[in-house]
Amino acid sequence: MxxxxxxxxxxxxxxxxxxxxxxxxxxxxxxxxxxxxxxxxxxxxxxxxxxxxxxxxxxxxxxxxxxxxxxxxxxxxxxxxxxxxxxxxFIVGGTYTGTNDEIYDSGRLLGEIHRLSPEVNNFDLPKYNVFDFNIKEVHDSVQNIENYAKSVNLKIDIYKLKEKLIQIVPQQEELKNSRLPYVATPHDFKANNLIFNPDPYLIDPDNATWLPKVFDLALVLLLFHNELSTAPDEIFTPEQWQIFLSGYTKSVSITELEKEYWQRALEHVFLDEVMWLMAECEEDWSNPSQLKLFECLIKLIIDSSDYHL
The missing domain is CATH 3.30.200.20 (Phosphorylase Kinase; domain 1)
Known part of the structure; x- marks a missing residue:
């Protein structure tokens, strides 16, 4: 156009x-x-x-x-x-740099948004319904990831990654039927969509969706630092993740069911958001910062025991 x-x-x-x-x-x-x-x-x-x-x-x-x-x-x-x-x-302000105050305030903003969500989808937002990944998709995506990693001489444990992603595929039906609480949310809550003046201001709510609340939290952990040059080129540290959650839980509680399903939710969102990003966005592999983020994400999905709710 x-x-x-x-x-x-x-x-x-x-x-x-x-x-x-x-x-x-x-x-x-x-x-x-x-x-x-x-x-x-x-x-x-x-x-x-x-x-x-x-x-x-x-x-x-x-x-x-x-x-x-x-x-x-x-x-x-x-x-x-x-x-x-x-x-x-156009909102005037500064971009996120990864300070503890910014992380805490970002968590508080997302918590306030989730707190305001109605119990039913009153706004008729698109409902999340991506529960149809299959083994072939994983094989094809991992093959692309392996090829891209080799092209930039990045050593990753491709066998452990493939094994892990294949294990995730059968969990989808259980997640779909889990009765996890849903919220109306912007569902692209990342640092590049926030401006600080000095509190965080959401500048891109256009992916607003009705989806499991814990999926939104998983997306934050995985991709909050994606596509922003002023952000760290790695995921939150375990300590930073707890700082984000401490801001988030000022306004909203995390249910026992969400804690029970957290690991499976995190793995599912990796399939949905991160596997696609790494397998389809070839240009990202030529960016050193993105490369470091990808390396962190692979390590996280293989072992996420340090990241809990």
Whole structure:
């Protein structure tokens, strides 16, 4: 989609094709008379985008620092071509650097979001339903991972990784039927989606989903430091993980059922989010920081005994 057309659809004039500030999806920073704005692709269809807006406005009305659509003279969001685009305010502040205060405050923010979740999916957000991984997918993904690792001379225990991931596959049906508590959540709660001014401000809620609460926590542990140059190039240390949880549990409790299923939830989210990332994003293997993160993630999934709820 032509970037000029996207900007013009929201009333912004430009003679030059805008450059996306995010490499994997169109995200444009636009200068206004007083403030800057972000125009980005969001959930498809327009009805789903509107449900996302209802959710984020609810969070904002209840004290959560989260972006919501700006008032424009044009429809916001709107469909342009086959995609849905939305205009958010550009939030000024600093990026995450991995301090204990930032980790604690990030955990507290996610806990407050989970606390505000209704008991049922009142916002009709997309429901998580990815419980269909199979052995062939694991074999194919591990083969890609092995090839990429060899190409950059990274030594990983590919046999232990493959063995572990194959063991995870049969657990899916039990997780699906486990009656774990679900929450309405942004479900992309990572450091690159937070701006600190000085408290964390959520700038990308567009993946909002109805999913098991413990899955959201697992995603944080695995990928909170992904895709951010100012973040450490490794996962939380066990001590940092407990700092995050101490902030998180200021607002919400972790149930005994969630503690019981934590290990299986962590392994499942690895299959869903990390295996795909490592197997399909070949360009990440040429990034030394990403390489170190991948190495940490493999060690974690083989032995996560130091990381508990």
């Amino acid at each position: 032509n970037g000029i057309k996207i900007l013009e659809s929201f009333g912004f004039k430009t003679d030059e094709e805008p450059k996306s500030i995010y490499p994997y999806s169109p995200v444009y920073r636009v200068r206004g008379e007083k403030y800057d704005f972000i125009i980005k692709k969001t959930q498809r269809t327009i009805e789903r985008a509107q449900r996302l807006i209802y959710f984020t406005k609810y969070l904002k009305e209840n004290g959560i620092k989260v972006v919501t659509p700006v008032d424009t003279k044009r429809d916001n969001p709107q469909q342009i071509g086959g995609d849905i685009y939305i205009v958010y305010p």
